[in-house]
Amino acid sequence: MREKLKEARRAAGMTQQQVADYLKIDVRYYKQIEYGERLGSIAIWDNLEDLFKIHQRVLRESGDTHLDKVDNP
Numbered sequence: 569m570r571e572k573l574k575e576a577r578r579a580a581g582m583t584q585q586q587v588a589d590y591l592k593i594d595v596r597y598y599k600q601i602e603y604g605e606r607l608g609s610i611a612i613w614d615n616l617e618d619l620f621k622i623h624q625r626v627l628r629e630s631g632d633t634h635l636d637k638v639d640n641p
Contacts, residue, residue: 569602569603569604569630570601570602570603570604570627570628570629570630571629571630572622572626572627572628572629573601573602573616573627573628574602576616576620576622576627577602577620579620580619580620584598584599584602587616587619590615590619591612591615591616593612604630613627613628
């Protein structure tokens, strides 16, 4: 799941349907993008960046981009 995208949408007080309407795409397609099941076009990511004022590279981050544990010898 793309946690940053989901967080940005919630911070903006928007539903998935509202974002899909803004992007002029089907809500099912937007959900697949948010869940990380589909990539989405460059134009969609450009529009998401404009909507949320967050760089698309950040928006694409998933929730598992960091280490949960550090092994200490």
